[in-house]
Structure formats: C-alpha cells, structure tokens
Amino acid sequence: MNNSGKSKKRRVLAVASGGGHWVQMLRLRPAFLNSEVHFATVDAAAAADVAPAPLYTFRDANRDTKVRLILSTLKIAAIILKVRPHVIVSTGAAPGYLAIRMGKLLGARTMFIDSIANANELSLSAHMVKRHADRLVTQWPSVAEKSGAVFRGSVL
C-alpha cells in the first residue's frame, strides 16, 4: 500500500550502545540521507556527531545489570513511542535487541547489524534477535555461512 505517490520520508530510529556500536552506526550515516532519521544511544555528547538529526539517550545496560536493563527498557520504549519509527536499524548490542522487540509491536520494520567485533560467531544479542528482526546482518562471510544471518559488506 505504498504506491499512493506520497513522497513522505520514512522515519528511521537508529539505535546503538556506546563505544564501538556507536562508531559503527556513525559509519552508516550515508544510508539515512533520504530518510528522517532519529538516533538513540547512551552518550548525550554524541549529539554533536549527528546534528541536526535528533538524538535521544538511554542508560547503558547489559544482561549483567538487571535493574539498569529494566530502566533502559522503559526509556527505549518511551523513545519508540515518541518517534513512532517506520524502520528501526540497530548496530547492537542488548538495547538494539530491546528496541527491535518493542518496535515490532508497533509495526516497524527492523534490521539488526551485528558488530564487526563478532568475527567468529554471532553475538548473544544477535542470536536473541534472530527470530524477531526482519533482517539480521553479520559483517563476516564465514559467520553468515553458519548462522543464518546475511553478509552484505562491513563498516570497514
């Protein structure tokens, strides 16, 4: 039902944890040129990297920090409800999994790109998101062969 001729830009929520996950997301910025992109990460200073695109922050968390994980989940839910993205793209890690699970509930299309750090096997977040993401991408051909994720190049 997208042939109505409307040229409205798709709204994209780009979600990444800090450190390498965020740096990899920044290397994908050219992919967002024709969309209305909103970013979400853990570090408010990252706003300078993506301005004028809006940036939302959530507390960093992983499976070893249960309470923070719950707080992060709530914050990410609030961000998704505010942005109402058509598409969610994540470069990991656990917060990307959470965003994709919640985004699916609201009808978003979702893509999870596993970090280039995972050269031998998918990350735990990628394994967990596999059944839920519309597309799961690995940055290593050998990982694609054995994991069911697709290989379509890398950030390097």
Next chain:
Amino acid sequence: MIFVTVGTQLPFDRLLQAMDDWAEINPDHHVIAQTGVSNLQTSRIETRPFVNASEFKTLVKQADVLVAHAGMGSILTAVELGKPVIIMPRRAGLGEHRNDHQLATAERLGHLENLQVVENARELPMALRKALNAKSFAAMSEMISDGHRRLVGEVRNFIADPAWASATEDLELAA
C-alpha cells in the same frame, strides 16, 4: 602524546600496568589513559576513568599513537583518523572479558596497515617504538571501501524498499 584506552565495561589492568612500566623508562612521553574501573596506582600516567565520545575523538586526534584493548570503537576511530594503533586483546582466561572475541577481532583485522597487535606486556615496547616512528597513515574518514559502500547500500535499500511498507506507515497514508 600517547593515548591509552580500555573501554568502560570491564577492568584491563594488564594493559595499563604495561603502559605504566613503559612510561617509567620513557619519561619524555606524555601518556594519557582512559582507565575504566582500575586498581592501577600511578604517578607517571595521566588517568581519567571515563571520557565521553567527543573527548575520546579529540584525544585520539591529538595522540601520536593509540594503545587500546581490541574494541571496535578504538580500532575504527584510529582507522578513520589515520592513527597508528596498538591493540592488546582482552583474554577471557585472565578474567578480562566474558569471551575471547577480542582475540578473533585482532586476528581478523591484523592486516590493517596502521594496526599492530601485541599479546602481552613484553611485546609492547617494540610495537611502541615502531608506531612512534611510523609515517602518518591516510585517514579513512572520507574513504569508503567496496564492502562499506555495500553495507550502506543494504541499509538504504532496506529503509526505502517500496514493496515493504511498515504497518505504521500504512495507517498514516490511509489517514
């Protein structure tokens, strides 16, 4: 200046101690270290537990050499800015990470021109000597490899795919 970074998730005192020992016999070099949670006691290295993303980038820019754990943020930033980088992978067997994926990263990316991998403190001084004498490398921030172009295209096509409008979008278009 030499910038040392170990990320924020887990301690990595093996690398910090190795740099502190190096700094003792090379007092002419200014060493700044982002230490995370650490028990290191030092007066030779300027330490900061955490730095934000923009401070991180500034420090890498200012550094002659980056010394880091094998985290992708460190490696990609060094590649983008054309800095020599020495990485020491964290080892799960020493309690430095949950698994050995940093060893895999180091092995797979060891071919990068500006990157040296060291396994332990003993290998660090020679790598530093080499890196400090290195000519500058081309910054990759403006360059885009075939693989990079392909991944960007994949993401762009996924977003734009006309055959696959999201449910939210259908509702908006119908309204």
